[in-house]
Amino acid sequence: MEFKGVAAAAGIGIGRAMVVTPPPPGRARPAGVVTPEAAEQAISPAAVSQELERFWAAVASVRAALSRLHDELARTAGEEKAAIIEAQMMMLDDPAFVEGVREAITEGRKPAVQAVEEVVAGLAASLEAVADEYIRQRAVDVRDVGRQLIDALTGATPEEPLAGVVVTPELTPSQAAAMEPGRVDGVVAGAGGATAHAAFILAARGIPAVFGVGDHWAQVHNGDTVVVDGNRGLVAVNPSPQELDAFRVEKATWQAEQAALARLREKPAETADGRRRVELGANIGGPADVAAALAAGAEGVGLFRTEFLFLDRPDLPSEEEQFQVYKAVLEGMGGRPVIIRTLDAGGDKPVPALDLGPQANPFLGYRAIRVCLNRTDVFATQLRALLRASAYGRLLIMFPFIATAAEVRQAKSVLAEVKSGLDREGIPYDPHVQVGVMIEIPSAAVAADLIAPEVDFFSIGSNDLTQYTLAVDRTNEKVASYYDPLHPAVLRLCKNVIDAAHAAGIWAGMCGEMAGDPRAIPVLLGLGLDEFSMNPSLLPKAREIIRRLTIDEAEAAARAALQQS
Numbered sequence: 001m002e003f004k005g006v007a008a009a010a011g012i013g014i015g016r017a018m019v020v021t022p023p024p025p026g027r028a029r030p031a032g033v034v035t036p037e038a039a040e041q042a043i044s045p046a047a048v049s050q051e052l053e054r055f056w057a058a059v060a061s062v063r064a065a066l067s068r069l070h071d072e073l074a075r076t077a078g079e080e081k082a083a084i085i086e087a088q089m090m091m092l093d094d095p096a097f098v099e100g101v102r103e104a105i106t107e108g109r110k111p112a113v114q115a116v117e118e119v120v121a122g123l124a125a126s127l128e129a130v131a132d133e134y135i136r137q138r139a140v141d142v143r144d145v146g147r148q149l150i151d152a153l154t155g156a157t158p159e160e161p162l163a164g165v166v167v168t169p170e171l172t173p174s175q176a177a178a179m180e181p182g183r184v185d186g187v188v189a190g191a192g193g194a195t196a197h198a199a200f201i202l203a204a205r206g207i208p209a210v211f212g213v214g215d216h217w218a219q220v221h222n223g224d225t226v227v228v229d230g231n232r233g234l235v236a237v238n239p240s241p242q243e244l245d246a247f248r249v250e251k252a253t254w255q256a257e258q259a260a261l262a263r264l265r266e267k268p269a270e271t272a273d274g275r276r277r278v279e280l281g282a283n284i285g286g287p288a289d290v291a292a293a294l295a296a297g298a299e300g301v302g303l304f305r306t307e308f309l310f311l312d313r314p315d316l317p318s319e320e321e322q323f324q325v326y327k328a329v330l331e332g333m334g335g336r337p338v339i340i341r342t343l344d345a346g347g348d349k350p351v352p353a354l355d356l357g358p359q360a361n362p363f364l365g366y367r368a369i370r371v372c373l374n375r376t377d378v379f380a381t382q383l384r385a386l387l388r389a390s391a392y393g394r395l396l397i398m399f400p401f402i403a404t405a406a407e408v409r410q411a412k413s414v415l416a417e418v419k420s421g422l423d424r425e426g427i428p429y430d431p432h433v434q435v436g437v438m439i440e441i442p443s444a445a446v447a448a449d450l451i452a453p454e455v456d457f458f459s460i461g462s463n464d465l466t467q468y469t470l471a472v473d474r475t476n477e478k479v480a481s482y483y484d485p486l487h488p489a490v491l492r493l494c495k496n497v498i499d500a501a502h503a504a505g506i507w508a509g510m511c512g513e514m515a516g517d518p519r520a521i522p523v524l525l526g527l528g529l530d531e532f533s534m535n536p537s538l539l540p541k542a543r544e545i546i547r548r549l550t551i552d553e554a555e556a557a558a559r560a561a562l563q564q565s
């Protein structure tokens with residue numbers, strides 16, 4: 001029997017099935033601790049401090065357990081994967097959670113178990129209400145931490161160690177984190193997708209997984225031979241000997257390929273002569289891309305295009321919805337720098353709720369920062385969500401489509417107003433958030449020296465810079481052959497931007513497609529580019545190219561390219 005699901009963690013696992021069904025309701029609440037009837041009754045004033053103490057003790061014990069898991073994961077799978085557990089640990093410090101439980105105990109007079117259950121249910125429900133799939137998946141984490149707290153409060157004992165191919169209706173992150181790679185061969189889960197935290201943990205541990213198989217999980221019995229193909233999202237139950245052999249060959253080939261890639265991933269993006277090290281960042285479109293970015297060895301996010309929050313919907317995303325998304329990315333990146341670009345509406349990205357109107361030349365029209373400086377309500381909402389999220393990681397804010405220094409000053413003054421508002425309300429944010437701009441309009445590239453004093457960094461948007469410099473619509477197939485980011489005019493502008501940045505003591509990166517183009521990388525390195533941000537899939541190759549070059553070779557390539565008539 002074969003069935004399909006979602007490829008949740010890559011690799012091919014072969015083993016005997018161990019079917020794990022969820023604990024029956026009430027397992028976490030043994031009789032005598034809190035019965036449903038007792039839960040209805042308010043606790044006595046004397047019991048309040050006792051229940052509070054029990055809650056703090058449970059928090060401490062779950063924190064210690066998570067911390068052990070974190071360290072283990074950091075050792076076996078790298079810091080970036082361990083950040084998943086950090087996000088769970090952060091929930092234990094989250095005022096919305098801790099204060100909520102404290103209030104439920106002190107003011108609501110509820111026993112600790114019930115207080116935790118209610119607050120967790122409320123938080124999980126608010127996450128589940130967000131349209132973004134990734135955020136909805138975070139609800140699983142919240143419930144998982146809640147379950148661990150309840151276990152700690154009620155003294156529930158952990159289950160037997162998992163082994164073979166684990167088959168279950170749903171897998172929580174803590175269950176995933178408790179799985180040992182040598183012991184667990186693979187996982188099949190009825191629910192969940194590739195963005196489930198449990199999936200990231202399994203991927204980090206190299207445990208192949210197929211999630212989202214629906215009710216098929218129930219057709220597998222203990223002891224069946226199961227093949228989990230986490231590359232194709234396929235599960236084979238009791239395959240023929242020939243099929244099994246074919247899976248074994250595929251598994252060996254895949255493992256050899258992975259080993260070669262992993263060796264490179266750990267290496268810094270440093271030139272062969274050791275004279276220059278650059279940053280390799282990932283371009284992402286939402287929280288769901290964080291896992292791929294980290295898996296490809298991204299040292300940060302060089303461009304988070306926030307448009308996905310605004311497209312294909314009749315309304316604008318609320319501050320809270322945006323906050324949850326930005327926070328998820330910052331937490332997911334575990335303290336690495338994350339450049340989030342403010343809304344780049346217009347051009348080829350229509351935002352129905354903003355009603356930008358018909359425009360004869362949308363790429364030369366009402367777009368990006370021009371819209372935001374007009375609709376300061378929309379802009380301020382996004383900036384507020386960003387600043388609030390900055391308390392959860394290392395945020396850098398980037399304004400797109402800047403043509404003049406005056407626009408930067410205007411945008412910064414809206415940012416300053418938003419900061420004052422947060423100060424007045426006592427809402428925490430990182431006061432040192434760096435502010436940068438995309439250099440993607442030729443005027444900004446030519447006069448980059450006038451903009452540099454206003455910002456902390458530049459990021460060259462080569463996609464737009466090429467189209468505007470060469471007068472080639474980037475979306476028009478008919479003129480695609482004219483679209484050449486390696487045109488010396490574009491390269492000279494890039495050189496001007498990088499030189500202006502360095503003269504002003506700031507750094508210059510690039511987040512257009514050119515940054516990941518193997519032909520352009522030597523030239524850009526030779527021009528002195530400090531940061532390259534690209535689609536995660538291009539990162540390993542870019543790293544390899546940079547590590548093969550010397551600075552002398554890169555500079556020679558740049559000199560030659562600037563003169564190509």
Ligand code: PEP
Nearest residue numbers: 440461462463464511512
């Ligand atoms: C660019 O213009 O190079 C860029 C990265 O922005 P976008 O492609 O989103 O316009």
Ligand code: MG
Nearest residue numbers: 440461463464
């Ligand atoms: Mg652009």
